[in-house]
Amino acid sequence: MEIQWLGHSAVRLEAAGKNLLIDPYLSANPLAPPGAVEALQDIDLILVSHGHDDHVGDTVDLAGRHGAQVVAIAEICSWLGAQGVENCLSMNIGGTATLDGLSISMVRAVHSSSTRRDGMPIYLGECTGFVIKAEGQAVYHAGDTDVFSDMALIQKIHAPTVGLLPIGGHFTMSPETAALACNEFLELDIVVPMHFATFPVLAPDASEFSAAVKRGRVEVLSPGGSLTL
Numbered sequence: 001m002e003i004q005w006l007g008h009s010a011v012r013l014e015a016a017g018k019n020l021l022i023d024p025y026l027s028a029n030p031l032a033p034p035g036a037v038e039a040l041q042d043i044d045l046i047l048v049s050h051g052h053d054d055h056v057g058d059t060v061d062l063a064g065r066h067g068a069q070v071v072a073i074a075e076i077c078s079w080l081g082a083q084g085v086e087n088c089l090s091m092n093i094g095g096t097a098t099l100d101g102l103s104i105s106m107v108r109a110v111h112s113s114s115t116r117r118d119g120m121p122i123y124l125g126e127c128t129g130f131v132i133k134a135e136g137q138a139v140y141h142a143g144d145t146d147v148f149s150d151m152a153l154i155q156k157i158h159a160p161t162v163g164l165l166p167i168g169g170h171f172t173m174s175p176e177t178a179a180l181a182c183n184e185f186l187e188l189d190i191v192v193p194m195h196f197a198t199f200p201v202l203a204p205d206a207s208e209f210s211a212a213v214k215r216g217r218v219e220v221l222s223p224g225g226s227l228t229l
């Protein structure tokens with residue numbers, strides 16, 4: 001399995017011969033490697049954690065271009081359908097789908113989810129995270145979230161060994177509270193920090209987070225960098 005971080009919460013995961021994207025915020029992402037959209041090949045699945053622009057990103061374009069199957073909560077599938085995305089698997093929190101040999105579970109996140117039309121918010125259901133299982137590995141992508149003690153329940157049910165966690169603060173967990181999630185509620189072997197340094201309001205780097213994590217090895221990737229499991 002290969003996990004490639006494309007900056008912010010955008011992740012490409014290659015496993016079981018399939019290519020999966022999570023929260024593909026690329027063309028407008030200040031951290032994405034140049035040409036990130038064009039570099040993608042044969043995307044099979046796109047997982048969208050919630051409706052904010054910095055997570056939906058290029059989903060509509062990429063789903064069309066690659067004929068990829070999108071996976072999201074019901075409200076986001078309806079909204080994407082109105083934009084011409086034909087193949088969206090609607091799920092909800094607690095559910096698991098098996099697609100292309102990958103098991104995808106939708107899990108809770110503590111955050112909001114909406115988009116805007118004419119300056120007004122449109123509700124897009126709950127914010128979510130995902131646990132993806134393939135090749136004997138289980139990877140937790142937390143979406144945008146604060147720390148919550150039921151992360152321990154996600155750990156108990158899905159036993160992730162790798163976690164991609166937002167650490168930037170302001171909109172999500174901070175370096176300190178993301179470390180608390182690792183030390184108190186999750187039991188990850190490898191932790192990849194995300195959702196930092198993209199905007200001035202976020203933590204500028206992962207040093208404070210890395211120093212505070214006592215349980216699990218922190219792997220700080222550069223945008224475009226990857227981890228092979």
Ligand code: NI
Pocket residue numbers: 050052055111112144171
């Ligand atoms: Ni968000």
Ligand code: MN
Pocket residue numbers: 052054055144171195
């Ligand atoms: Mn976000």
